[in-house]
Amino acid sequence: MTRLLVTGGAGFIGANFVRSALERGYDVDVLDALTYAGNTANLEGLDAELHIGDIGDEALVDTLTRRVDTVVHFAAESHNDNSLTDPSPFVRTNVNGTFTLLEASRRHDTRFHHVSTDEVFGDLALDDPNRFTEDTPYNPSSPYSATKAASDHLVRAWVRSFGLRATISNCSNNYGPFQHVEKFIPRQITNLLDGRVPKLYGTGEQVRDWIHVDDHNAAVLTILERGRIGETYNIGADNDHVSNKQVIELICELMGADGYEHVADRPGHDLRYAMDSSKLRRELGWEPQFTDTDSGMREGLEQTIRWYRDNESWWRPQKDAVEQAYAERGQ
Numbered sequence: 152m153t154r155l156l157v158t159g160g161a162g163f164i165g166a167n168f169v170r171s172a173l174e175r176g177y178d179v180d181v182l183d184a185l186t187y188a189g190n191t192a193n194l195e196g197l198d199a200e201l202h203i204g205d206i207g208d209e210a211l212v213d214t215l216t217r218r219v220d221t222v223v224h225f226a227a228e229s230h231n232d233n234s235l236t237d238p239s240p241f242v243r244t245n246v247n248g249t250f251t252l253l254e255a256s257r258r259h260d261t262r263f264h265h266v267s268t269d270e271v272f273g274d275l276a277l278d279d280p281n282r283f284t285e286d287t288p289y290n291p292s293s294p295y296s297a298t299k300a301a302s303d304h305l306v307r308a309w310v311r312s313f314g315l316r317a318t319i320s321n322c323s324n325n326y327g328p329f330q331h332v333e334k335f336i337p338r339q340i341t342n343l344l345d346g347r348v349p350k351l352y353g354t355g356e357q358v359r360d361w362i363h364v365d366d367h368n369a370a371v372l373t374i375l376e377r378g379r380i381g382e383t384y385n386i387g388a389d390n391d392h393v394s395n396k397q398v399i400e401l402i403c404e405l406m407g408a409d410g411y412e413h414v415a416d417r418p419g420h421d422l423r424y425a426m427d428s429s430k431l432r433r434e435l436g437w438e439p440q441f442t443d444t445d446s447g448m449r450e451g452l453e454q455t456i457r458w459y460r461d462n463e464s465w466w467r468p469q470k471d472a473v474e475q476a477y478a479e480r481g482q
Contacts, residue, residue, distance in 0.1 A: 154178040156219040157199075158206050158252065159226030161185060163330040164266070166193035168225065168368040173197060175372060182206065182215055183226065192465055193329050206248035209255070216255035221262040221375065224252055227302075229268075230333060231295050232480070235418060238294035245298035246305070253309045256317075263317040264375055265306045269360065269387070270296035271321065274421035277356060282391065282427035283321075285383045292421050303383075310381045318378045320371055322386040323426045326451065327364035328458040332466050333473045336361075336452070339399055340459045341466050343406045347474070350482060353416030355396030358423040362388040363441035363451040370428075373437045387426025388439040390448055401449065405456055415481040 155172055159165040160181030169179050179199040183189045184206070194201060204211045206226050216222060226248065228234065228241040249265070256263045272283045273290030291297040309315040326336040339349040370386040378384060399411050431437050441451035459466060 154180065154219045154221075156180045156182060156215050156222045158182045158222065158224045159189070160199065161189040161191060161193050161201065162225065163188070163193075163327075163334075164325055164364055164367060165225035166190075166329050167327065167364045168223065168371060169194065169197060169199050171365070171368045171372060173199065180215060180219060182212070188229075188331050190329075190465075207243065207251050209251055212251050212255045213258065216252070216261050217259050219261065221264065222252055222256055223264050223266070223371065223375070224249065225266045227266075227299065229295060231293050232333075232417060234293050234295035234298075238298075241294050241298045245295075246301045249302040249305055253305060253315065257309060257313050257315055260316070262375075263306070263315060264371065265302065265317060265319045266371065267303050267319055267321045268296065268299050269321050269323045269385070269424045269426055270421065271300040271303060272424075275423040275425060277358065277423050279423065282387070282425040283385060284427045285321075285385055285430060292419050316380050318374050318380065319383040320374055320386050321383065321426070322367050322370070323360035323362050323388070323391075323424055325362055325364045325367050327455055328462075329465075330364070332469050333476075335395065336398065336402070336455065337459060337466070338473070339402050339411070340406070340456055341470055343402070343408050344460060344463070345470060349399055349403065349408065349411035350414045350477070351395060351399050351411050352414060352420060352482065354413070355394060355399065356422070357395050357420060358391055358393065358425070359395065360387045360389070360391040360424050360426045361393060361398065361448060362386065362390065362439060366439040366441055369440075370431060370437050373435050374431070377435045379434075384431040384435070385426045385428045386431060387428040388442045390442060391423070391425035393448065401452060402456070405449070405453055417482075
């Protein structure tokens with residue numbers, strides 16, 4: 152593998168992955184539709200070739216897939232709240248777009264890695280000591296997670312039916328630089344930088360296995376280089392004891408803020424995600440660097456806060472429209 156096609160490479164996780172892949176010595180093409188979550192500024196100064204287009208464009212996808220060794224598929228509609236308002240873009244991108252990429256990869260015998268989410272498994276009770284494994288039955292809760300589950304199943308079918316050289320990773324919630332301000336952690340950071348009160352959905356008891364984007368992307372690169380074809384690997388940082396309430400309180404502490412406001416909860420809000428990443432650690436030797444709420448996650452949040460503080464020109468143009476949309480929903 153020397154040349155990668157990274158779909159969604161102008162988005163949050165994808166752009167950070169492009170940086171990591173370039174540092175590792177790969178050549179990188181990026182395919183991104185530049186919807187609201189994609190931003191050319193995320194790739195400024197990087198030696199990657201950007202192709203603007205949709206993953207559902209069969210001709211474009213075929214042309215780009217033919218010239219690379221591996222497709223790394225990050226592109227997705229991914230915001231749960233938006234999927235509850237209008238599910239159609241999620242079906243179009245996450246299901247139909249993945250199908251188009253799989254068919255192109257099959258035609259050209261291109262290695263394929265599919266980036267997915269822990270949300271395909273549904274959620275766990277707050278007092279459940281278990282974690283999601285690669286064998287956990289799928290039980291998606293939202294149109295977003297249902298379409299990601301569908302795309303996972305497509306990849307597995309193409310491996311079994313057509314011998315596609317593919318792997319899948321399911322990851323927990325990411326945070327870090329370049330994340331859109333509609334997402335929970337950057338929204339609270341930019342609220343405080345903007346003089347606004349941070350917002351917490353409902354009681355904030357929901358738990359997410361937060362992982363720094365650099366740890367996630369290190370895991371994806373490890374899977375590309377050493378993972379077994381046809382296998383699925385869970386990616387998590389063992390932060391599944393940290394509630395949203397604890398996260399917002401840690402952000403307030405780190406930024407010297409007095410408090411936050413409770414707002415209306417999301418309909419059908421999943422309670423707890425927890426990832427068992429022991430297979431990835433045991434078989435491929437990956438370990439997260441930012442872990443545990445009292446050390447690693449604190450360090451990761453400090454780094455993330457510094458980035459948003461130092462890059463106001465990046466997030467400022469998005470901020471007012473995002474807060475207006477949340478206000479209209481009482482959030």
